[in-house]
Amino acid sequence: MSLLLFIEQTLNGLQFGVMLFLMAAGLTLVFGVMGLINLAHGSLYMIGAFAAAAVAGATGSFLLALVASFVCAAFAGVLIEFFVIRRLYDRDHLDQVLATFALILIFSEATRWVFGSFPLFLDKPDWLSGTVMLPFGIEYSLYRLAIIGVGLVVAVGLFWMISKTRIGIRIRAGENDREMIGALGVNISLLYTFVFALGAALAGLAGALVGAIQSVQVGMGEPVLILAFVVIVIGGIGSIKGALIGAILVGLTDTLGRSMLPSFFGLFLEPSSAMSLGASLSSMSIYLLMIGVLLFRPKGLFGGV
Amino acid sequence: MKLKSLIIAASLAASTATIAQAEGVKVGMITTLSGGGAGLGIDVRDGFMLAIAQSGRDDIEVVIEDDQRKPDVAVQLADRMIQSEQVDVMTGIIWSNLAMAVIPSALAQGQFYLSPNAGPSALAGADCHENYFNVAWQNDxxxxxxxxxxxxxxxxxxxxxxxxxxxxxxxxxxxxxxxxxxxxxxxxxxxxxxxxxxxxxxxxxxxxxxxxxxxxxxxxxxxxxxxxxxxxxxxxxxxxxxxxxxxxxxxxxxxxxxxxxxQWSKDIENETNAAFVESFQAEYGRLPSLYASQGFDTANLLISALEVADVDDADAFRAALEAANFDSTRGDFAFASNHHPIQDxxxxxxxxxxxxxxxxxxxxxxxxxxxxxxxxxxx
The missing domain is CATH 3.40.50.2300 (Response regulator)
Structure with a gap:
């Protein structure tokens, strides 16, 4: 494998990781701060993508579509939190899983009812199409570069919010002791609604960004949801920093594994068995990574002690 | 989600005169109607039901169930269709992994199976069966x-x-x-x-x-x-x-x-195809896909066999299916000896x-x- 190809695959892995981070950030906040397992996070990703496709189809503006995905997913998040999730904070994790799994089914069928069973069209705007030449003669998709940029900006924004602002302090306090900060006069239920809506909005934004280069269809959120759970387990539940590092680790492992393992086995096996062994092993690679991390750090990389 | 619909394929032609058979025929359709792969199943179903409606026969009852693209669900549905609904003919499965889970055991229980899509190599080769017909293609x-x-x-x-x-x-x-x-x-x-x-x-x-x-x-x-x-x-x-x-x-x-x-395109020139494309668009407001054409052909094959044989007479019914005496949207259509199409x-x-x-x-x-x-x- 040439160096250029390796650098290009690393960029691909980074882009994939940054996209996973947008999903995982919301999930880890909700899980860490509110102690809630939200399986319906993938549905919010789908809602973002569908909202973006609908708005882009109606107005032709990609920026409006992104705004719509953010707003619609946040709004859906507020509704879910208010009507369903609020009743689940004190319940067992199993009850939360059951209720949010039901939400997946409800959202999937409702989306199918509104938009039909066929995938929707959503394309990147002209000003982000095509490729750019990076140093060393690497030709890379401008849109993927933009996703990396957006993801990193969001990551910096979240770090700043969590560590420097009043609301960030409250979120961290709520994570440690929710009764105490309630007793100090913070409106804890409003805070929870905000955290949930923020996570939902990020998932919706991820759905819209990714929808432009993938297919916008019912059920698109669930495969990503599974990866996002892997990310937060690796990174440590509740940690934004862990989510970022975990997401990039998973993105790099998956992408580099897919591209390099088959050629690695090709060095000492015949092509067809190298191909099938490489393909099988690379689909396991991120789970092997998860096992490896958990063996040495059972609470994840940044999961505290 | 469990979309259980009993659709009695009825046209109003029901009436007086002698109907080909004394009792009706029950078709069990298991296909994918929800989730990510639903578009394919919906097209097969719509094409199939269009052909039944156009035939004007009111003695064909189609029981439609959604397999959610899950093999375990498909197996349960198949058992129910065979044992409690007592269907005569089965059809509908889209995905090869579901087909392999359902079809061999359905055939072992004496069912006829007409595949509108999945054509795994096993069912064309070593595991082929006299009561299994694939109307679409062999996977390869x-x-x-x-x-x-x-x-x-x-x-x-x-x-x-x-x-x-x-x-x-x-x-x-x-x-x-x-x-x-x-x-x-x-x-x-x-x-x-x-x-x-x-x-x-x-x-x-x-x-x-x-x-x-x-x-x-x-x-x-x-x-x-x-x-x-x-x-x-x-x-x-x-x-x-x-x-x-x-x-x-x-x-x-x-x-x-x-x-x-x-194997199909909307601009294949023959009367059946032109009529199919036009009536599908009129009925459902969208252009048909190849899956819809496969559903349509499957239903027409079934109807053509029912015209000449009773489904309870398995040998005669099988011979009528093998003859493939129907107007396909693909023009010429015949079965090879392993009951898969010979086609352009x-x-x-x-x-x-x-x-x-x-x-x-x-x-x-x-x-x-x-x-x-x-x-x-x-x-």
Whole structure:
């Protein structure tokens, strides 16, 4: 494998990781701060993508579509939190899983009812199409570069919010002791609604960004949801920093594994068995990574002690 | 979600005179109507029901169930249909892995099965069965056609990719059976994969002169959009599954000009097909896909057999099915000895008609093509 190809695959892995981070950030906040397992996070990703496709189809503006995905997913998040999730904070994790799994089914069928069973069209705007030449003669998709940029900006924004602002302090306090900060006069239920809506909005934004280069269809959120759970387990539940590092680790492992393992086995096996062994092993690679991390750090990389 | 609908295929022609059979026929359709793969099942169902309605027969009852693309659900539904609904004929399954879970045991219980889509190699070869008929294709067929077309187009160093599951392996096997040039690379992707940046980078680095891919459903949409944006501009060829009517609108201009192979297209010139396309559009307000044509043909095959034989007389009914005496949307249609179609497979190009993306035939890849498993089938 040439160096250029390796650098290009690393960029691909980074882009994939940054996209996973947008999903995982919301999930880890909700899980860490509110102690809630939200399986319906993938549905919010789908809602973002569908909202973006609908708005882009109606107005032709990609920026409006992104705004719509953010707003619609946040709004859906507020509704879910208010009507369903609020009743689940004190319940067992199993009850939360059951209720949010039901939400997946409800959202999937409702989306199918509104938009039909066929995938929707959503394309990147002209000003982000095509490729750019990076140093060393690497030709890379401008849109993927933009996703990396957006993801990193969001990551910096979240770090700043969590560590420097009043609301960030409250979120961290709520994570440690929710009764105490309630007793100090913070409106804890409003805070929870905000955290949930923020996570939902990020998932919706991820759905819209990714929808432009993938297919916008019912059920698109669930495969990503599974990866996002892997990310937060690796990174440590509740940690934004862990989510970022975990997401990039998973993105790099998956992408580099897919591209390099088959050629690695090709060095000492015949092509067809190298191909099938490489393909099988690379689909396991991120789970092997998860096992490896958990063996040495059972609470994840940044999961505290 | 458990969409349980008992649709009595009724036209109002019900009446007085003698009906061909004393009692009605019950058809059990298990297909995918919810979740990500629902578009295919809905097209098969709509095509099938259109043919039943047009036949004017009110003695055919169709029980439709949704398998959610899950093998375990499909198996449960099949057991219920056979044991408590007591259907006479079964049909509808889209996916090969579901087909392998349901069909062999249904056949063992004496059912007739007419496949409107899935055509796994096992059921065409060693595990073929006298009561199993595939009206669509054997899984390898369209890929073989793509291989033959690649030779004609002068591709000599092609990069091929497919998902790592049985139909994906069948696809690359079928392609290589016909293709005579060199392989620049061969990659199995993960089933359900959505990001193809790594594979596209490999294509770019491989020095290939063309690309063949089999990525059905949403996987194909993702691949085509990302490929169009990658700056790699090698010609692409693939089977129709990534270019059917339901998917093309979601891919948009990224698919324009791509060549794909199909046993059906809306511009095949024959009366049946013209009438089918027009009536499907009038009934459902969208253009039919190849899946819809397969559902339509399956129902017409069934009806043609019911015209001449009673379903309870298994030998006569089987002979009537084997005769395939119906007007197919594909024109000429016959069964090979292993009950899979012998048919022409065309090369289509993706074009834009007004606002709608669709396909037009630009040539024939294979004429009167059967399948590679005929000899392995002894029945």
């Amino acid at each position: 067929n369209l890929h073989e056609a793509a291989g033959a077309y690649s030779n004609d187009a002068g591709y000599a160093n092609i990069f091929i990719l497919a998902p790592n599951y049985p139909a994906g392996t069948d696809a690359l096997t079928g392609f290589k059976r016909m293709y005579e040039g060199e392989l620049a690379g061969e990659v199995y992707t993960q089933l359900g994969q959505t990001d193809y940046a790594a594979e596209i980078a490999q294509i770019r680095a491989s020095g290939a002169d063309s690309v063949f891919f089999f990525l059905p459903g949403g996987m194909g949409i993702s691949f085509l959009k990302q490929y169009a944006d990658s700056g790699v501009d090698l010609p692409v060829v693939g089977p129709a599954f990534s270019f059917d009517q339901g998917i093309l609108q979601a891919v948009g201009a990224a698919a324009l000009g791509v060549h794909n192979t199909s 497979i065309y090369v289509r190009e993706v074009i834009q008609e007004g606002d709608v993306f669709t396909n037009k035939i630009i040539g024939t890849a294979l004429t009167d093509h059967s399948n590679a498993y005929v000899d392995q089938c002894s029945m």
